[in-house]
Amino acid sequence: MARRPSTELPVALPADAPATSAWFRNLQVSGFTVTVFLLIVGALVVLAPSLRVLVEQQQEIAELEARVAAQEASVDGLEEEIDRWADPAFIESQARDRLLYVKPGDISYLVIDDGATVESYVEQPVSDDIQTTRIDWSRAVLDSLLVAGLTELPAVELLPAPGEAP
Secondary structure (H helix, E strand, C coil): CCCCCCCCCCCCCCCCCCCCCCHHHHCCCCHHHHHHHHHHHHHHHHHHHHHHHHHHHHHHHHHHHHHHHHHHHHHHHHHHHHHHHCCHHHHHHHHHHHCCCCCCCCCCCCCCCCCCCCCCCCCCCCCCCCCCCCCCHHHHHHHHHHHHHHCCCCHHHHCCCCCCCC
């Protein structure tokens, strides 16, 4: 058999092209490297719970500091209120407003009922029985629409008289 001529041509790669072999093939592992790696992993395993506890404690400290600040603000507000109650003018104004006190010679007017109170709720007896209406509400709505739409009368004349059933 005759040998065929080779069709492979040598190709030159550019200088900045990456190498085709993996970089980890060139690594040489020694006993010292393994020991250092195991020490680092062991330190992480030992220190991880402590770091977690440290972070939790820092969060708890921040929450407690916020609560202390809120309570200090509350104490400051209460101290201001105590200072107000130490003022005779404030005590006098509170006695006039809350207890309706007056000084001798003053005239006080107390309005008991100014007529603005309107009793709008009429008590009806409570019943356990089911009640039926006396009128057909759907017919009443339809009649109301027809009367309102077809009448020539003004709206005032369409209202029922007081005391008259609609």
